[in-house]
Amino acid sequence: MARLPKDPENFIRTNTALEAPAMVPEFRLWLASEYVPIWQATEAWLEEQNVDPPYWAFCWPGGQAIARYLLDNPSLVAGKRVIDFAAGSGVSSMAAARCGAASVVANDIDRLSLIAASLNASANGLSIETSGEDWLAGAPGSPEADVVIAGDVCYEREMSVQALAWLRSHAEKGRLVLLGDPGRNYFSAQGLEERGRYEIPTTLQLENRGMRETVVWRVLPVS
Template structure:
C-alpha cells in the first residue's frame, strides 16, 4: 500500500515523466505512452485491493488487433460516431479517429486511463472525448453508430456485465465490434469472427509476445 500521507501524483504529469512514448507493436502508425520496468507505475496505480489495475499502461492483443483492423479498413468508421468501451490507453479510439471517424468517445472507469487517453490523443494529433464512467448499467448511448470493445473479456464478472449492455446496444441498431485473443470469458458463441491476425500482446511477453487474436461482430 502507499505510505500514509504520501500524496498521489498528478496522473498526466506522472505519465509524461515516467511512461516513454513508443510505437505500438504491430501498429507503427500509433504512438502511446507505455509503461516499462523503470516506470514505477505502482506509485500512480496504488497497491490497495480496490485500486484499478493499470491495464491502460500496456497494449493488449484485443485492442491491438481491433485497432489494426480499423486502420486497414477505414470505411468501417469513416464519418461515423464511435464509442470505445473500456478504452484503456485509447489505442482503438485513436485508430478510429485516424481512420476518419466523425466523432470518437473513449470510456473507462479508471481516471488514470482518462489522463493517458488525453495525452495519447495529443501525440497522435487526433481529437477524442475521454469520459471516466461505468456505463454498463445505463441505456445504450445516444449519437453512437459503432461500439468498439478491445480485450474486455478477461474477467468473468466483467464479462457478465459487458454482454447484456452490448446486446442492448445491438438491439438499438448500434454496431458492435470486439477484438480479443479468445480469452477465457469471450462469449464466442454469440459472436461472428471477421478476421484473425497474429499481433503482439503484453500479457504474452514472456513467451515471445505474439498471439492469434480475432475481430468479431455481434449479430
C-alpha cells in the same frame, strides 16, 4: 471518489515512454515496459495500496486488433459516432479518429486511463472525447452511437457477462459493434461473427506466451 494527486500527466510521462505498438506502428503511445514497476509507482503516487492495475499503461492485443482492423477498413467509422468501451490506452479510439469518425468517445472507469488516452491522442495529433461514466450501469443501448468498439473485456466472469450483454444491446439497435479478444478465459463466441484475425506479438511480462492470436468479432443481435 478520491481526487487524483497533482499533475497526473507528468506522472504518466515520467513512468512511461513513447512507443509504437506492434500491430499499429502508425501510432506512438505512452507505454510502460514492465508491469510491476508501473503498478508500484502508481501505488506510491496515489499513496494507496491495492490500487486498480494500470491497464492503461499497456497496449493490449484486443485493442491493437480493433485498431488495426479499423485502420485497414476506414469506411466502417468514417463520418460515424464511435464509442470505445473500457478504452484503456485509447489505441482503438485513436484509430477511429484517424479514420475520420465524426466523433470518438473513449470510456473507462479508471480516470488515469482517460488522461493517458488523451495524452496518447495528443501525441499523434488526434482529438478524442473521454467519459468516466459506468456505461454498464446505464440503460441498455446507451449512450447513443453509430459504432461501438471494445477490446479485452473478458478477463473476469461477471464483467464478461455484463459487457457482452451491453454490447449486444447496441447491436439490437442496428449498430456496428466490434469486440477484440485474444481468447480470454471468459470469452464466448456465441452470437458473434469473425471479422478479422491477427497474430500479435506480446511480452511474457503480461501474457503467458510470446504471440497472441487475436480475433475481431462483430457482435450480432439476438436472432
